Amino acid sequence: MSWTFLTRPARVPDPLVTLRLQIRLGELAAELRRIEEDPGVYARAHHWLAAQGAYDALLREACRLAGLPTQAAPLRADERAAADERLREELELSSRGWSW
Template sequence: MSWNLRLRSARAPDPLVTLRLQVRLGELAAELRRVEEDPAVYARAHHWLAVQGAYDGLLREACRLAGLPTVTAPLRAGDHAAAGERLREELELSSRGWSW
């Protein structure tokens, strides 16, 4: 592999990986809205926390893929990002053309 190819691949993430992340973020965001809007969801708080944790983890992964700094260490199962940090990450990704 030539030096230019390695350098180029280190800068530009695989577009299919990026797309897969965006699609999954969209699915999780829709699931969060569904849980918030439906008071009849069984174990609603638990379900919401689980989906929010998955969303936060994928958001962090998207930031790493886009080359954005993250303030805290990678999230572990059950960890959640602060709302302000989540918003900052979403805005940074949106400003770089990400959508979900």
């Protein structure tokens, strides 16, 4: 008796979910640039930390969606990714055709 194992095709993410993530990443990246460029932003450090945390969490979600290795635990509200990890995730996503 021979056994035949069927492999499931790789799950392809919903293109609308992917697009929504890319749009949101672009919006958060623009928000971070706006905060950095405008020294008159009220509570500037607080806003930058909040936007950076949201960007990092969304970047991690994008990596999961694209099937890239990332840390299993989601970021908490007071956590941000290290700059080298953020760059790695951005480069991995970009190499797979993501843009924002």
